[in-house]
Amino acid sequence: MDLIDKKSIEEWEDADRPNYFSNENLKYPYSELPFYDQYHLVKIPTKDEFVEHVDYWGEGRIPTNDGDSGFRDCYNVNRQYQCVSNGPDRDCKIPNRIPVYDENACDTSSYIKNHTVKLVTLMSAPIIEACARDIARIVNPVVGSVVVFGFEIDSPDIRRLVKELSAISMYYCPGYVLSDYFDGLMTFSHMAFLSSENIEKELYNAITAGKMDTAVAIAKSLHRTGGSSNIAKVVNKALNGGLESIMTFAYKLWDSGEKDIVTKNFPTAFKWIFNEDEIEIVSNHYENTKLKLDPTNDEWHNRLAYGTDRGNGGTTFSWVMLPIWKDDKVIFKLKNIEYNMHLRLDIHDNSAGDRKGWGSQNLDDVRYNWKLVPMNHGYKVVFIIVNCQYDQTLKLDNNVDKYGDRQLWGHNGMYYDIENFMWLVNKSTD
Numbered sequence: 466m467d468l469i470d471k472k473s474i475e476e477w478e479d480a481d482r483p484n485y486f487s488n489e490n491l492k493y494p495y496s497e498l499p500f501y502d503q504y505h506l507v508k509i510p511t512k513d514e515f516v517e518h519v520d521y522w523g524e525g526r527i528p529t530n531d532g533d534s535g536f537r538d539c540y541n542v543n544r545q546y547q548c549v550s551n552g553p554d555r556d557c558k559i560p561n562r563i564p565v566y567d568e569n570a571c572d573t574s575s576y577i578k579n580h581t582v583k584l585v586t587l588m589s590a591p592i593i594e595a596c597a598r599d600i601a602r603i604v605n606p607v608v609g610s611v612v613v614f615g616f617e618i619d620s621p622d623i624r625r626l627v628k629e630l631s632a633i634s635m636y637y638c639p640g641y642v643l644s645d646y647f648d649g650l651m652t653f654s655h656m657a658f659l660s661s662e663n664i665e666k667e668l669y670n671a672i673t674a675g676k677m678d679t680a681v682a683i684a685k686s687l688h689r690t691g692g693s694s695n696i697a698k699v700v701n702k703a704l705n706g707g708l709e710s711i712m713t714f715a716y717k718l719w720d721s722g723e724k725d726i727v728t729k730n731f732p733t734a735f736k737w738i739f740n741e742d743e744i745e746i747v748s749n750h751y752e753n754t755k756l757k758l759d760p761t762n763d764e765w766h767n768r769l770a771y772g773t774d775r776g777n778g779g780t781t782f783s784w785v786m787l788p789i790w791k792d793d794k795v796i797f798k799l800k801n802i803e804y805n806m807h808l809r810l811d812i813h814d815n816s817a818g819d820r821k822g823w824g825s826q827n828l829d830d831v832r833y834n835w836k837l838v839p840m841n842h843g844y845k846v847v848f849i850i851v852n853c854q855y856d857q858t859l860k861l862d863n864n865v866d867k868y869g870d871r872q873l874w875g876h877n878g879m880y881y882d883i884e885n886f887m888w889l890v891n892k893s894t895d
Contacts, residue, residue: 474499476556477546483560484549488525489538491561495576500545500564508578509540515608516540516582521571521600522590525560527552532651534588542573542599571596573603580605580633588653589615592622601629607660611635612643614653623656631690634661639682641667661695668699672710675793677717684718688726697730704732707840707849715739716788716795732839732846734890742892743783743802748772748861749847749887754871755782756888758801758824768804770822770873772861778894779803786890789834796834796853802893809833810852810875818877820857830854847887858886 483496493509495501510516523541527534529552535541545564549557565571568591582603592600592613604611611630616623618637627637641657659667664683671680684696703711718726719739728736737744746756751772758768776782783802788795799808806824809832814820825833834853839846850859857875865871880886 473546477548477558480548481557483558483562484525484554485560487537487554488560491538491540493540493561493563495564496560496562497558498564500566502566502575504575506575508576510578510581514581515605516577516603518584518586519563519577519582519603521585521587521596522568523559523586523588524549525554527554529651533649534651536586539584539586540577542571544568565599569593569595571599573599577603579603580609583609585609585611587611587613592616592626594625597625597629600626601633601635604630604633604635605660606633606635607662609635609660610663611658612647612655613658614650614655616654616656618656626658627690630658631692634692635659636661636664636690636692636695637686638664638667639686640671640676640679661692664692665695665699665702668696669702672699672703672714673708675710675713677710677714677793680714681717681721681723684714684726685723688723693726693729696726700731701841704839704841704846707838709836709838710794712837712839713794716790720790734839734846734848737890737892738786738797738837739788741785741787743780743785745778745782745891745893746784746799746850747889747891749842749845749889750884751861751871754861756784756873757781758804758806766826768806768824770808770824771866771870772873773868773870775869783893784808786837791834794836796836798828798833799835799850807833808835810855810857814877820852820855820875820877822859822873822875842887845889847889849883849886850888859888860885 518539519542520536520539521542523535525535526537540561540563541559542563542565543559544567549555549559563573563576579602583605585600585604635658638657638659668680668683687695715727715731715735748754753774754772756772758770762768780803785800787798787800801824804824806826807828809823809825810820831854836851836853838849852875855875857877860874860876861871
């Protein structure tokens, strides 16, 4: 043992006891003992199911002019002969300390049971591999979280932490808002790592609230660290609930260059739509009935829109959905390939308030804009197609004309039978 080590030990042994006036005394027996490694030690938690909070390299609450650092009521993992480094308790023993040998051998397995900590924090201290492994060992991957302060996302420290936490299905959650528990701390940039279940909640809530930049950032983080299945679960939940904003989320991913996320985690129809592939728009209610335009135009060169179950494929039934970003959401124009016309609703309605669907080459008003509401229906994904001008949903007439075709309408009023308003998006066939 060299002189510096001996001096450190002597200084620690002579140091004042921990300050349990400003810090809550958790009555842990190792705060004033050195690191014991393989001795038969009492591990926490002893009776409770979880340890609420462990601050890695923590020294207790330290007030500063710029706010506080550390916490009053948690266990502090630190070196066996480390004293409080600054503040009014400087050179005192660290309150509620769990000792590790040193920063290169930080292993708390003799003191803390596996996966029993609900919150692990770390403030502006190095995260070496041993530290990252130990954090991943103690945090509970189901209900736990890890919050670190003062790091850049592309730093080696964070890369080490990401590697270990991803292995237990915990992922970085961009934009995570800290709870009131963290009030009063110095202003640090923070990064939060959450369990699969909790990051799915954060992603779903961001999509629901229209916070698309946050939703895209969370999805990117999950995709890059092995959490793509969590994105797929959120997408499926949104489709089960008919969440309209899932369409905008998919568009923002696609438009930001994250096409792989859409391709891998959304139904295939989303890829066809945003890739502007030629598709067929098929009634889910009337089997094999596809949307088309009348081969005959009226005096203004417009063409009525119909659904027909006659014919196989080709450009007659081919459409392209053209996305438009407007008012912080995605809407579409529906373009027919055969006649190079876009779908709209009539200015005039019938006695029920319904409006006929037309193909036209005039694009100067909102009648040509549509929103898509996707949802799961049985084993299929269907779309409700709603006109932005009149808030009317596309449907086919219950009756057929002399050719066996059904007039396309925009429906006025409530959905009495939602089956009538569901459309499938299929890839066009030659």
